[in-house]
Amino acid sequence: MAKDVISPPLIDIQQVTYKYPVKRTMQDHNQLVTEPALQNINLQIQSGEYVALLGHNGCGKSTLARHCNALLLPDEGNVYIAGMDTRDVTKHGMIREYVGMIFQNPDNQLIATLVEDDVAWGLAVKGYPLPQIRERVAEALDAVNISHLRQLPPYKLSGGQRQRLAIAGILALRPQCIIADEASSMLDPFTRQELSELFSRLHRKFGLTIIQVTHLLEEAVYAQRIVIMERGRVIQEGTPAQIFADVERLQELKLIIPDPLKLVVYLRDAGFAISNQALTIEEIAQEIANA
Template sequence: MEQRIASLPLIDVQQVTYRYPVQNAAKDQELLVAVPALQNVNLQIQKGEYVALLGHNGCGKSTLARHCNALLLPDQGKVLIAGMDTRDVAKQNMIRERVGMIFQNPDNQLIATLVEDDIAWGLTIRGYPLQQIRERVAEALDAVNIRHLRQLPPDKLSGGQRQRLAIAGILALRPQCIIADEASSMLDPFSRQELAKLFAQIHHMFGLTIIQVTHLLEEAIYAQRIVVMERGQIIQEGTPAQIFSNVERLRELKLIIPEPLTLVEHLRSAGFTIADHALTIEEIAQEIANA
C-alpha cells in the first residue's frame, strides 16, 4: 500500500473537460458556452517535476492550471492532487495547502504594510508559533533574495520585487507545488528573465514541483518538460530541446520565437552543426567554439 501511494503523481488530470459559464440576461441564469476551454485533457505531473504549460493566450493553459488547486472544478473527468479529488469540498483546503499559486498581478496577493509582515501573515493566521514564523520568513526572504527589503512597505518595491515577495509568501507555507500563472506578464524583459531563473533556483533548492504557465518560449527553457496547449487540448509534450527543435511548428502556434532560436536557424542554414540542447546564447556560443 505504501509503495502504491508513493508512486501516485502529485497532480493527475483525468479526461477533464471544462466550459466557462456565461450569464443569460433574459432568463437570469448561468449557461455553459458552446466551445469548452478544456477538452478531454489528460496530464500527470510527478512530485518534484518542473513543467511549463506553453501556448498563446486563450489556449486553455491558465484554465488547466486553476484546476490543479481547485480554483476551478471540471465539468467532466476529475483532478486528483496527491490522490485527493478536487471536487471533494472537505479536501479543498488541504489541496490548496499543497499547491500554491502566483498570479499575474502580485498586488492581489500582498496584504501587510511591511515586506516581512506580508510573508508572516499566512503563517500567523494558521497559528504557527512566533519562533517558527521568524525562521520561515527569514528562509523565504533569502530564497527570493529580498532580505534587504524586509522593512519596506510593499508599495515601495519594483514590480519584480513585489512578485518575489508574493513568491516568498507562498514559499513560507512550504507547499509541495507552486503554480506560476503568467507571473511575469506585467514585468519588463530583464525582470521576466530574472523571475524565470528564480523559479529554476527554487526548484533546485527545495525540490518543489513547479508549474510555469507562460506564452514565452524563453521562460519555458528552464523546465524539465514542456506541455504545449492549443484550443483547450494538449497537442505536444517533450523536453525543451525536443519542443524547440521544430521552430516552424512553434510559429504556427502563434508563439514568438526568441532571438537565440532564430540565431540557431540562421547558423544551421549557414552550415553550422548546432545541437538541439543548445538553447541559450551561452550554449550556442559553446557549440560554435567546439565546431
C-alpha cells in the same frame, strides 16, 4: 530482483472537460451558452517535476492551472492532488497547502504594510508560533534574494521585487508545488528572465514541483518538460530540446520565436553544428565559441 516502485503523480488530471458560460446574441436576444475551455485533458505531473504549460492566449492553460488547486472544478472528469479529489470540498484546504499559486499581478497577493509582515501573514493565520514564523520568513526572503528589503513597505518595491515577495509568501507555507500563472507578464524582459531563473533555482535547491504557465518560449527553456496547449487540448509534450527542434511547428501555433532560437536556426542553416540541447543564451554562446 525487486521491481521499481512507481510513485503516483502529485497532480493527476483525468479526462477533464470544463466549459465557460458565454453570452451570445441569437435572433435579437441574448442567450447564455457554454463554450469548452478544456476538452478531455489527460495530464500527470510527478512530484519534483518542472513543467511549462505553453500556448498562446486563450488556449486554456490558465484554466487548467486553476484546476490544479481546486480554484476551478471540472465539469467532466477528475483532478487528484496527492490522491485527493478536488471535487471533495472538505479537501480544498489541504490541497492548497500542497499547491500554491502565483498570479499575474503580485499586488493582488500582497496585504501587509511591511515586506516581512506580508510573508508572515499566512503563517500567522494558520497559528504557527512566533519563533517558527520568524525562521520561515527569514528562509523565504533569503530564497528569493530580498532579505535586504524586509523592512520596506511593498509599494516601494519594483514589479520584479513584488513578484519575488509574492513567491516568498507562498514559499514560507512550504507547499510541494508552486504554479506560476503568467507570473512574468507584467515585467520587463530582463526581470522576466530573472524570475524564470529563480523558479529554476527553487526547483533545484528545494526539489519543488514547478508548473510555469506561459506563452513565452524563452521561459519554457528552463523546464524539464513542456506541455503545449491549443484550443483547450494538450497537443504536444516533450523536453525543451524536442519541442524547440521544430521551429516551423511552433510558428504554426502562433508562438513568438525568441531571437536566440532564430539565431540558432540561421547558424544551423549556415552549416554550424549547434546542439539541440543549447537553448539558453549562455548555452548558445558556448556552442558558438566551440564551433
